[in-house]
Amino acid sequence: MSETLHTAQTWLARIRQLPLDRPVAVMNVCGGHERSLAMLGLRAVLPKSIRIIPGPGCPVCVCPEDDLADAITLATANRVILVAFGDMLRVPINAPKGQIRSLAAAREAGADVRPVASPQEAVAIAHAEPRREVVFFVAGFETTSAPVAAMLAEGVPDNLTVLLAARLTWPAVEMLLRDGHSTLDALIAPGHVATIMGANEWGFIAERYCLPVAVAGFTGESLLAALYSVLRQSIQGEPFLDNCYPELVTASGNIEAQRLLAEVFEIIPAMWRGIGIIPDSGFGLRGPWQRYDARLRHVIRTESRPRAGEMPPGCDCAAVVLGQIAPDHCRLYGKACIPSHPIGPCMVSDEGACHIWWQAGVRPG
Amino acid sequence: MCLGIPMQIVAIDRYVATCEAQGVQREVSLFMIADTDLAVGDYVMVHVGYALQKMTHQDARTVWDLLDHIIAAGAA
Numbered sequence A: 001m002s003e004t005l006h007t008a009q010t011w012l013a014r015i016r017q018l019p020l021d022r023p024v025a026v027m028n029v030c031g032g033h034e035r036s037l038a039m040l041g042l043r044a045v046l047p048k049s050i051r052i053i054p055g056p057g058c059p060v061c062v063c064p065e066d067d068l069a070d071a072i073t074l075a076t077a078n079r080v081i082l083v084a085f086g087d088m089l090r091v092p093i094n095a096p097k098g099q100i101r102s103l104a105a106a107r108e109a110g111a112d113v114r115p116v117a118s119p120q121e122a123v124a125i126a127h128a129e130p131r132r133e134v135v136f137f138v139a140g141f142e143t144t145s146a147p148v149a150a151m152l153a154e155g156v157p158d159n160l161t162v163l164l165a166a167r168l169t170w171p172a173v174e175m176l177l178r179d180g181h182s183t184l185d186a187l188i189a190p191g192h193v194a195t196i197m198g199a200n201e202w203g204f205i206a207e208r209y210c211l212p213v214a215v216a217g218f219t220g221e222s223l224l225a226a227l228y229s230v231l232r233q234s235i236q237g238e239p240f241l242d243n244c245y246p247e248l249v250t251a252s253g254n255i256e257a258q259r260l261l262a263e264v265f266e267i268i269p270a271m272w273r274g275i276g277i278i279p280d281s282g283f284g285l286r287g288p289w290q291r292y293d294a295r296l297r298h299v300i301r302t303e304s305r306p307r308a309g310e311m312p313p314g315c316d317c318a319a320v321v322l323g324q325i326a327p328d329h330c331r332l333y334g335k336a337c338i339p340s341h342p343i344g345p346c347m348v349s350d351e352g353a354c355h356i357w358w359q360a361g362v363r364p365g
Numbered sequence B: 001m002c003l004g005i006p007m008q009i010v011a012i013d014r015y016v017a018t019c020e021a022q023g024v025q026r027e028v029s030l031f032m033i034a035d036t037d038l039a040v041g042d043y044v045m046v047h048v049g050y051a052l053q054k055m056t057h058q059d060a061r062t063v064w065d066l067l068d069h070i071i072a073a074g075a076a
């Protein structure tokens, strides 16, 4: 790591030399960024006046509770093979005591729930089980939605459908800034979302909201370079969009991936768990692709549940996702809620800020 | 999920490449970078089984240094 460490140290030294005369709050919107920041211990070595806030960077955390409930029903009542990324299995829903509260619990009760790491695995399962209906439950941002679009465009067996909870990242940031109450001073934009969608997608932050913004990769070097960029922009009062991940990110991104997204999906208003509906923030299947919509293929019987759609009682995940509180400010953090016994989605997912902070050693005060 | 893993291409069969990282081999779809010039030996950034973009060996090494660090920190 010596070479990288060296350049990371150089960026750190430059940041320390900046004439910062007031506290600054910088938000990152990517679970991968948060993981690097936490695991490399970057917050501890930065000047105290710099606060880096984890934002809406966890697709599992904002996956609607109703979609999870539908996935559980598909697996239990409709008896389909339910495949999902591993993170989704342990996310709890609000179900009365004694009832099935997660896909993992459904599996323990005999349902055919299978974790996968890629769309190809979902397709392979559908091929191997031609007589069964297979539903692929997809929560993810552009980095996952584009591969799912590619999977459908490449062709999938007829017994495979998707239950989509796929989201776009920038509309959530726009929502935070638009309401006028934001106290953010700058933004670090997600590197792999920008690899697909292009750095330019984040230009609105500088243009419309006059805030500094930089796209970052995941190494300490790239993250510190982006941080230095936004701090300098802030000091000089000249916000612009900087690309600090030019190794992978171009201004206009991966055009082929964008073409696949546009072919298979349309952009729709979408529910974010605990937050509400955000306009133009979800992917829905377009026209002919709707024959792969699990909701159109299967009749999903929904039971009324108390607190449906909400976060679990006492869980502040929505506030954590919106950057309003730090994970360890939740009353349950590290007490009732730990990774081996998660109360909310932010403690389940690898990209959830609560899980990442716990893994990085942050304990309740 | 968004972290991505750099992998080296060891074989290409149309839109599917066999890729390797840290001694582990996996099939990776090249469907999203079908227009990119790719050869055995090249490095790609892989996310959920799909190559997002071609990358240099040096950049792949830098990310693996980070992943090693995170894995070690997580295990500690």
Ligand code: SF4
Pocket (backbone or CB within 6 Å): A314, A315, A316, A317, A318, A320, A327, A330, A331, A332, A333, A334, A337, A338, A342, A343, A344, A345, A346, A347, A348, A354
């Ligand atoms: S610590 Fe647990 S209960 Fe609190 S916000 Fe995080 S996931 Fe929710």
